[in-house]
Amino acid sequence: MPILYAGVDMEFSERVLLLRVGKFKESDLWIRFLSPTRGVLTAFAFGGSRSRRRFIGCLDIFNEVCIKAVSSGHGAYLALCEGVLIKGVPRLRSDPPRLGIAANCAAFLQTFGVTIDGAQAAYFLFHQTLQLLEEEESLPGLLPFFFRARLVFDQGYALETRQCMLCGKLFQQEKAYLFLKDGLFFCHACSSLQLGQRLALSVQALEALGKTHVMPPVSWGKLQLVPSVARECARVIDGFIQYHVGIHWENGHFVRH
Numbered sequence: 001m002p003i004l005y006a007g008v009d010m011e012f013s014e015r016v017l018l019l020r021v022g023k024f025k026e027s028d029l030w031i032r033f034l035s036p037t038r039g040v041l042t043a044f045a046f047g048g049s050r051s052r053r054r055f056i057g058c059l060d061i062f063n064e065v066c067i068k069a070v071s072s073g074h075g076a077y078l079a080l081c082e083g084v085l086i087k088g089v090p091r092l093r094s095d096p097p098r099l100g101i102a103a104n105c106a107a108f109l110q111t112f113g114v115t116i117d118g119a120q121a122a123y124f125l126f127h128q129t130l131q132l133l134e135e136e137e138s139l140p141g142l143l144p145f146f147f148r149a150r151l152v153f154d155q156g157y158a159l160e161t162r163q164c165m166l167c168g169k170l171f172q173q174e175k176a177y178l179f180l181k182d183g184l185f186f187c188h189a190c191s192s193l194q195l196g197q198r199l200a201l202s203v204q205a206l207e208a209l210g211k212t213h214v215m216p217p218v219s220w221g222k223l224q225l226v227p228s229v230a231r232e233c234a235r236v237i238d239g240f241i242q243y244h245v246g247i248h249w250e251n252g253h254f255v256r257h
């Protein structure tokens with residue numbers, strides 16, 4: 001199978017998840033999708049809003065679709081030739097709050113960006129998050145936060161939540177303190193020796209944060225937190241991502257600075 005290189009024509013078939021679908025001209029669509037081997041790409045589906053035969057009702061956001069794409073103009077752009085629906089998300093489409101969570105996760109994923117090296121982990125995460133939203137009755141209140149945390153952890157920003165990074169003491173009984181500038185957790189004794197902005201995290205919140213690193217997202221329904229613990233987790237995840245990844249929420253959008 002030909003491989004994707006800039007400036008070289010290629011063709012490939014692959015299962016992807018659709019992140020955005022937009023219209024341009026009379027009957028043409030543009031599609032942004034997440035590939036498990038190529039990351040986030042954009043392609044044009046010429047005649048996409050008319051051709052039922054080539055796309056059989058599959059060009060809608062959050063569908064899992066097997067696409068056939070070809071690069072044109074010496075690699076200048078991708079054109080979608082065919083699409084076959086693998087799995088839709090009918091429940092999501094009829095449930096605006098769940099659809100909103102999926103849209104929020106997709107927006108963060110696109111702002112963060114996914115490299116070819118991180119594509120497989122990002123695909124697994126988004127695929128399982130959609131499955132959770134589609135099938136699980138009880139969603140974790142912090143689902144968008146857990147999604148953001150897992151995405152950045154998987155892409156190289158992992159946090160050590162089990163022990164103090166200075167003295168090695170295990171956080172089994174006591175609070176930990178995240179120092180934002182270092183992106184590290186310290187125990188109470190070590191934190192008193194440090195300068196800088198710190199965020200306290202209870203044992204329960206640390207445990208929940210640690211689980212978001214390793215639990216399959218499809219089982220996150222078990223992560224139901226009491227409000228005070230949820231607030232601690234949300235503050236730490238947002239603070240860490242804002243400081244180290246440089247993404248924050250502004251006027252209804254994720255912004256990277």
Ligand SMILES: [Zn+2]
Nearest residue numbers: 164167187190
């Ligand atoms: Zn310590």
